[in-house]
Amino acid sequence: MIGPKAIIHLDRLIHNYHEIKRYVGDVPLMTVVKANGYGHGAVPVAQALQKEGVTFFAVFTIEEAKELRENGIIGDILIFSRMNREFVEAAADLNVTLILSQKEDIEILKDLFQRTHKRPKVHLKIDTGMTRLGIPYEDAQNIINDLMYSPEIECEGIYSHFATADEGDPSYAKWQFDRFNKVLKIMGKMKFLVKYRHFSNSGAILNLPESKLDIIRVGMLLYGAYPSNEVPHLLDIKPVMEFVAPIVTVRRVLKGTFISYGGKYKTNKETNIGVIQCGFADGFPRPWYVDGYVLYKGEKFKIAGRVCMDQLTVDFGNVIPQVNETVLLMGKGEHGSLLVEDIGQKIDSTPYVLFTAIGGRTERIFVDK
Numbered sequence: 262m263i264g265p266k267a268i269i270h271l272d273r274l275i276h277n278y279h280e281i282k283r284y285v286g287d288v289p290l291m292t293v294v295k296a297n298g299y300g301h302g303a304v305p306v307a308q309a310l311q312k313e314g315v316t317f318f319a320v321f322t323i324e325e326a327k328e329l330r331e332n333g334i335i336g337d338i339l340i341f342s343r344m345n346r347e348f349v350e351a352a353a354d355l356n357v358t359l360i361l362s363q364k365e366d367i368e369i370l371k372d373l374f375q376r377t378h379k380r381p382k383v384h385l386k387i388d389t390g391m392t393r394l395g396i397p398y399e400d401a402q403n404i405i406n407d408l409m410y411s412p413e414i415e416c417e418g419i420y421s422h423f424a425t426a427d428e429g430d431p432s433y434a435k436w437q438f439d440r441f442n443k444v445l446k447i448m449g450k451m452k453f454l455v456k457y458r459h460f461s462n463s464g465a466i467l468n469l470p471e472s473k474l475d476i477i478r479v480g481m482l483l484y485g486a487y488p489s490n491e492v493p494h495l496l497d498i499k500p501v502m503e504f505v506a507p508i509v510t511v512r513r514v515l516k517g518t519f520i521s522y523g524g525k526y527k528t529n530k531e532t533n534i535g536v537i538q539c540g541f542a543d544g545f546p547r548p549w550y551v552d553g554y555v556l557y558k559g560e561k562f563k564i565a566g567r568v569c570m571d572q573l574t575v576d577f578g579n580v581i582p583q584v585n586e587t588v589l590l591m592g593k594g595e596h597g598s599l600l601v602e603d604i605g606q607k608i609d610s611t612p613y614v615l616f617t618a619i620g621g622r623t624e625r626i627f628v629d630k
C-alpha cells in the first residue's frame with residue numbers, strides 16, 4: 262500500500278523494557294498500552310511485553326481491555342477511566358481491574374454484588390493534586406473507612422497520579438507525593454492493607470525515584486521517548502517507532518515559486534520539490550512545517566510550505582530523490598533519527614500528542630530483529 266508507514270521495532274521496545282527495569286531495580290512494571298499503545302499498536306506491543314514476562318497492563322477503556330483479552334493477554338489489566346454501571350459486570354467477567362475514584366463508585370460495586378455476587382478488583386485512586394479523577398485527598402480517610410466495612414468490594418491497590426512529574430521543577434510533585442504518603446500512613450494505622458501502592462510514571466522514574474513504591478506505571482519511556490526535555494535523560498532508550506512516507510513525485514521549480522496552500526513558502530533559488538504522501542489526516546503534525554524538516558538518506562531537507570491533509574512538500578535543493586523512495590518523518594530509521602521530543606519542543610506539543618495522533622491511512626508494520 263502506498264502511503265505513510267509506522268514501522269514498529271518490537272526489539273527496541275523489549276530493549277527499552279529491560280533498560281527501564283535495570284534502572285528501577287526490583288520494582289515490577291505496569292506497562293501502559295492505552296490509546297492503541299500510544300499509537301504503536303496495543304495488541305502486538307502487549308503481546309511482546311507479555312512474552313518478556315510482564316504481568317500487569319494498563320489501558321483507559323473497557324473496550325481496550327477487552328481487545329487485549331481477546332488477543333491472549335492473560336495478566337492483570339487496570340482500566341484508568343471512571344467506573345460506570347454500564348461496564349462493571351463486563352469488567353468482572355473479563356477479570357480486569359477498575360479504579361474507584363468517587364464515593365458513588367462504592368454504591369455501584371455494592372449493587373453489582375447484590376445482583377450478581379461478582380466483585381471486580383479495584384484500585385482506590387486518590388487525587389493528591391492533579392484535580393481530575395480521584396477521591397479528594399481530604400476525604401481519603403473516610404473512604405478508606407467505608408471500604409474497611411464493605412466486604413463486597415475487593416480493593417487490591419491504591420494510587421495517585423502526578424501532574425508535573427516531567428517538569429524541571431519537582432516541588433509540586435514532591436508535595437503530591439508527601440500527601441500520598443500521609444494517606445498511606447493513615448491506611449497503615451487503620452490496618453487496611455492492599456497489595457499495590459503506586460504513583461510513579463515515566464517522569465517520576467527520572468525526577469522522583471523515591472516514588473516507585475510497589476509497582477511503576479510506565480508508558481512513554483517504553484516507547485523510547487522521554488516525556489519531556491526537562492527530565493534528565495539517563496536511560497539508553499531507543500525510539501520504537503520509525504514513521505516514514507514515500508516520495509510520489511519530484512519536480513524542478515524556478516526561483517520565486519510559491520509552494521502549497523497559502524503560498525507560505527517561496528523558493529529562493531531553482532530547486533527540486535518532492536511530494537510526500539502523508540498529511541495531517543495521517544497524524545503528521547501540521548505546525549511542524551514552519552521550522553520542520555524530514556530526513557532523506559540521513560540528510561535534513563526542509564518542509565516546503567503548509568502540510569496538507571494527505572501530502573506534504575519538501576525542498577530537496579539539487580538532490581534528486583527517486584519516486585517511491587521514503588523519507589523519515591519521525592523516530593529512528595536506518596540512516597538517522599528525528600526525535601519526537603525535539604519536534605514536540607519546537608511546536609509546543611509533546612511526544613504524547615504526536616505519537617497518539619499517528620493514524621489515518623498510516624499502515625503499522627511490526628518488526629522484531
Ligand SMILES: Cc1ncc(COP(=O)(O)O)c(C=O)c1O
Binds near residue numbers: 341464479481
Ligand atoms: C494514570 C496514568 N498513569 C500512568 C501513565 C503513564 O505515564 P507515562 O507515559 O508518562 O509513563 C499515564 C499516562 O498518561 C496515566 O494516565
